[in-house]
Amino acid sequence: MKSTCTLIFSLLLIAGAAFGQITGTPHDLSSVTGDSNTYHSTNQDQICIFCHTPHAASATNTPLWNRNDPANTFQVYSSPTMHAFDPNGPIPNVSGTSLMCLSCHDGVTALNSLIYNGSHGVPQMTGGNVITGSANLNDASGLTNDHPVSINYATALANGSALHATGTLPNWALKAGNRIECTSCHNVHSFGATADMQPFLNASRTGSALCLTCHIK
């Protein structure tokens, strides 16, 4: 009986990995299954709570969002060959869902800064409470050395960028309003079963397939 249970449990674990779930990935900040990560909690065993809450969630962000947007604005990427916004207008800042990612990855906002903490109280963190290193996208150069987000793909296309037509893209590539956001490339819940799908990618890096989903090069 015990061995049967173990077998079933093992199979469930394997299935979980195969379906690419968040458990045990670097996005799992919990004290139990996330304890092999650089940043994790010592007292909060829940995984979802670091981003979501079933009650008392954000009034502005969905789905059931449990984090506050970063307070700061960001220095963003621009280039003479990028046509995603009006060259005579102001450079748009990060907005929408990408801000939600930056509420951890801005290198400033505390990982345990949640709207609702639940019965365990404020999560106690080990390994640091602010992201540093390569996962901090808002490094000394801000976002100026990172692929632009919160930009309008259709605008870029209309202005002559070498991009595939909007209708030909897979459904994960463009977000609301034909925008490119962090989630255009990244799947926050799935680390990637194989190296080419990591970190948290929507398509394989093999042959730069992810890049070539949009870019005609």
Add this chain to the structure above:
Amino acid sequence: MKRQHIGLILIVLTLWLCSIMAANAQIVGTKHDLSLSGGGNWQGNDPTGEVCIYCHTPHAASTSQKPLWNRATTTQTFIPYTSLTFNGINHSADPIGHQPMGESKLCLSCHDGITALNALLHTYGSPIPMVGGYDQLGDVYYPGSPFSSGMGPNIGENFPGSGGTGYTVNNLANDHPVSFAFNQTLITEDANGGAPQLRLPATGNAVKLYGANHDQVECSSCHDVHSDVNGKFLVMSNSGSALCLTCHIK
């Protein structure tokens, strides 16, 4: 009989599709594709087979060069092209002699012959080793080189038979000049009171000028790094020297 016809039609259709795909071929499979399935002698031993990474990265890119540039900058000081009939160099404000700038500097971060092809700013995990350890385009002229000699991709070389001697990495004296202003001033000066010998490429022409004033000749004026459909990554066919004659009235 009918089935044979359908088979034939299918074959023709397939061939036609293949030819269309070849005509639209982009960087994948060309010599600028440094992955293991790339088309050149130099290949990165990266099982993931990324293509874009040798020049671009989505994060932690260069803070000084675009677009999302992933390469170390060449540290060479280059010997520029000079000629009694070439006035372009006079327009350079460059204090250390006419050095490649702008887009051309990006190209030379491989094509100077000495900067390592795998000298990247950002990779996933460990650096990408090059197959056989051949990590410089200059490997082509090293003694015992496994690559055939001849006109290679090392633009900084002394081409055998050109009069230059010895292996070098910074010699652009035998290459068409880049990073100079090509404008009406130069055309007038070049004409020296006679008929113009130069003309600006028309708007929309495949030949483009670069820089803030859109008047700089750079490597990209003649070459399209991402597409080899015209051979030698040219921006247009050079049949009948059409590319040269875009600017040169000869």
